[in-house]
Amino acid sequence: MGVVPTQRETEALTGAAPAPAHADDRARAHTTLPGSSLAPGSARALVRAALTEWTGLALPGADRLTERLAQDIALLVSELVTNAVVHAGTDVELSCRLESTGTVVVEVTDRHPARAPRDADADTETPEYGRGLRLVAALAESWGVTYRRTAKTVWARLTPAGEDAAGHEGLTAPERIAHDDPVLGDTLRLAGILAPEPRGADGDRDWLGRGALSFLAEASDLLAGQLDEDLVASLTGQLVVPRLADWCAVWLEDEVTGRGWTGAGGPPARPARVWHSGEHLVEELRQALEKEPPRPPEVTSPGPRPYPWPGAALGPHGAALAYRLVAGGRPLGTLVIGRAGLLRFPDEVTGLVEDLSRRVALAIGAARQYARQATISAVLQRGLLPGAVAEIPGVRTALVYEPCDKGGPSGDFYDVFPAGHGRWCFAVGDVQGKGPEAAVVIGLARPWLRLLAREGYGVADVLDRLNQLLLDDATEAADAAARAFAGPVAPGDGPQTRFLSLLYGELTPYEGGVRCTLASAGHPLPLILGPDGSVRTAAAPQTLLGVVEDETYASETVDLLPGDTLLCVTDGVTERRNGSVQFDDGDGLAHALAGCAGLDADLIAERISRLVHDFGTRPPDDDMALLVLQAE
Structure with missing residues (x-):
């Protein structure tokens, strides 16, 4: 998944998630989700349905399932499944169970070949993986990764508001973390897990503090199921502008031939979609961007890279970043964002857009797969x-x-x-x-x-x-x-x-x-x-x-x-x-x-x-x- 949990977050990196406190099968929900852009939304729906059912059955611990805990569980599941789909690219198994104490344990398993865990004492994450599981670590009471030969499981425990220590009465897990560690609490507010404290007119932090993860969950729902890549590009602009940037542009390229980039002697690349918060500047911005298309880097990663500020269209001062849109290891295009009057984007914005760019790439990949299948089907139908x-x-x-x-x-x-x-x-x-x-x-x-x-x-x-x-x-x-199958053939195979x-x-x-x-x-x-x-x-x-x-x-x-x-x-x-x-x-x-x-x-x-x-x-x-x- 790309994030290194600290020793404080879990002491059993290679261990399994804790066993359930009781063996009531009704307190467990399990499903397998296809590795597509629809998976996070399906996962959230499953969890919400399970929580409702457990409450209706009055199972042990269900009386402690507050609305706030339910929201935390849904957001955590969304991030775990999104990371699994984006980074592993396989089908995903989701398991959610209720313990008699009211604690909920979530497990997400992918079938990507396992790799050895990195140094557990490290407190940083590889840049291309964004912030997703760091937020999971902060949101969950405890979490870890179970590595197996053919699979990898990320598990997390979420506990209801506790009364286990002085000053903790009535607090949720993130609130208890903020109470004990003000620095980490500030990180949680910037990530959208905790509401911001009054801090003046910092627009970015105030907006992000009110719901970064909620924004990503809603963006996933909006992008999932879109069957046209141009529509995905259009929706991306509406999500980014003006919430996160003054303007943005999306370049789309052929994932096999790389068409869409400027080639030697070829025509200049054209952005598929361009937006600006000031509509009268869109055409002028488009013309400036066409003169300076982003160049594909040698290493495809969604992490932000500096992009030349289009001063001819927007004036001399501003910051711009380019994010590669990559799904399943294949480059699909580039998302460029810009904001006037900045020397650099705040870290909380760059991280959030990086997470959003993964969802955009996943949706574009799904739309292209659908388009390929529709084309093949149409050709078949005409021939039949x-x-x-x-x-x-x-x-x-x-x-x-x-x-x-x-x-x-x-x-x-x-x-x-x-x-x-x-x-x-x-x-x-x-x-x-x-x-x-x-x-x-x-x-x-x-x-x-x-x-x-x-x-x-x-x-x-x-x-x-x-x-x-x-x-x-x-x-x-x-x-x-x-002759082709060495082993037994499953029904339907x-x-x-x-x-x-x-x-x-x-x-x-x-x-x-x-x-x-x-x-x-x-x-x-x-x-x-x-x-x-x-x-x-x-x-x-x-x-x-x-x-x-x-x-x-x-x-x-x-x-x-x-x-x-x-x-x-x-x-x-x-x-x-x-x-x-x-x-x-x-x-x-x-x-x-x-x-x-x-x-x-x-x-x-x-x-x-x-x-x-x-x-x-x-x-x-x-x-x-x-x-x-x-x-x-």
């Missing part, structure tokens, strides 16, 4: 679906396709394509699951459907071969996984079974109608709407593809006469829920289709889609595909 639906002579076609998750590959797919010799084929399918596994199955199924159809195979033969293809592919994947429900058919137009041969493999059955409003099913149910070895499928043939409409849907339509009721309960889809008599294909697709959406009070939670084929 046809570029256009083929036009079929004598058939009107309408399609509704609505993936539930806009950021990932859908499990539903469709296709309408010419198969040659006066034949056209159509398919509506649904893969078990979503995301990459679904994309693999669709990437197999759709090209093979086209290939087999154009090779002249009939509907039943196509399903037979596709079924065997999925089974063979799943077997090969399982064999590959068995191995290759997933690849099931596919599919409605597949072949259309052959002739004078006066369209001959349709089709088969349904574990899929919602297709419906035919006649001009008179009658509705009937057009296929018999059969087994899912990819389940039974050597399964033999059968097809059925119907003639679609002018005005007949074939409706094909996925289970996102039939299983749309309103409470415990599904859309297709009591033949709901057939009744809805009967009400579409006399409408053309486009209006039928639009009406069924609207009825499905209106059926539930919440947005659909499954992908939906709907294909309408109407004989003219």
